[in-house]
Amino acid sequence: MVGGGQAGLAAGYYLRRAGLDFAILDAAPAPGGAWQHYWESLRLFSPAAYSSLPGRPMPGQAGQEYPDAAHVVAYLTEYEKRYELPVHRSVWVSGVERGPGGLSARTDSGTWRSQAVVFATGSWERPFVPAVPGRGVFGGRQLHTYGYRGPAEFAGQRVLVVGGGNSGAQIAADLTAVAEVRWATRRTPRFLPDEIDGRALFDLATRRVHAAADGPAHGGVGSLGDIVATPPVRAARDAGLLVAHPMFERLTESGATWADGTAWDCDTVVWCTGFRPDLASLRPLGLRPSHGRIPTEGTRSVEDPRIHLLGYGDWTGPASATLIGVGRTARTAVQQISTLLHTTDLDT
Structure with a gap:
């Protein structure tokens, strides 16, 4: 093995x-x-x-x-x-x-x-990082979930967190206590109902296995949402600190720009991209x-x-x-x- x-x-x-x-x-x-x-x-x-x-x-x-x-x-x-x-x-x-x-x-x-x-x-x-235009010209720090250890080293920074999955939500929420955070996602994040955790997800996956023999599955885990609302994520979301923005168009030397012309300067980009x-x-x-x-x-x-x-x-x-x-x-x-x-x- x-x-x-x-x-x-x-x-x-x-x-x-x-x-x-x-x-x-x-x-x-x-x-x-x-x-x-x-x-x-x-x-x-x-x-x-x-x-x-x-x-x-x-x-x-x-x-x-x-x-x-x-x-x-x-x-x-x-x-x-x-x-x-x-x-x-x-x-x-x-x-x-x-x-x-x-x-x-x-x-x-x-x-x-x-x-x-x-x-x-x-x-x-x-770790996977997408080929985003301008990734090679950004003058600040870039790291992946792979290299993230905690929020302390980002105190006082402006941090762009990229990725709409669980790691993106958790790291963005983690950083809101010490940094100014902008969370960029390719589509609107879908939070699972607050009462859903890993127990329910496993039960749903089990039922999907059992139902497969009866024909195509309907609903299932993906129909509920993508992000588990753990207590820290829920707290940051409910406080208005965890707000998703559309995916930016490109990185620049000082930050990122969006298709509508919006620009946001930042010190660090954290790629939570799987x-x-x-x-x-x-x-x-x-x-x-x-x-x-x-x-x-x-x-x-x-x-x-x-x-x-x-x-x-x-x-x-x-x-x-x-x-x-x-x-x-x-x-x-x-x-x-x-x-x-x-x-x-x-x-x-």
Whole structure:
């Protein structure tokens, strides 16, 4: 398995229960996956009891209904130890190839051979910034969600936050206490009803899975909205501090300009524009067409059923990029791998 974050640990739990021999290769020097890199004020969308990996409920955090990232790191660290998962650090996988007897993973610590590979690398190492005109001429600082750690360093600044998803809303709200913030989004942000949190989103995703066999799904998570109104986001919104502006037309040396001629000077641009799956080391297998994603059936590669992609969002299973949701797809992936190993001659 490649990746030792929440998806890799969930798969490891089921691999251990299935009695299969496996190893987890993780490039990071410490446990916790991407959670160890998030900003200090980040909070889960759900209470701890609804943010658990299979087999081990997440304990609550004292004084917090919605745990912070550090609490999640501590939970994942304890989870890894509790189930004695064989995580090898720091091991960077440069390529996965087919070979005699199965698959080979080339790493900076040698070659690892296996009969199946679960890819659970997430997307944190591939931040995406759109090709906005003028991005190269802006004279201030630019950073991505990837590099944001907290509001203190932006005190007294004018900050342009770009992106209409949860990270954009949370970081914009975070900065309003210390900076003058303008929040730019490509379309009007849609806030989920205030009573909706990760529990309800997971329930909706589950119902969507169950309803899929009966025909096209109607409504679902996307029909409710895009942004979870966490308490800090709700407070900034209700105070009139979190106001979305249309996407600007271009950046200038001193700030941004809009199609109607409006200009706004700023010190910093924070790009909350998402990530892309970190799948570069699968390139030698030729699983991806010239454009688009690797074709999958659930988590399983259509081209090579020995390869499973886990935890990349709805593409590889509804809610599979969440703590509570990844267990379901991890269980199914391990069941399919176990069946494959016991029924198929995998020599190539």
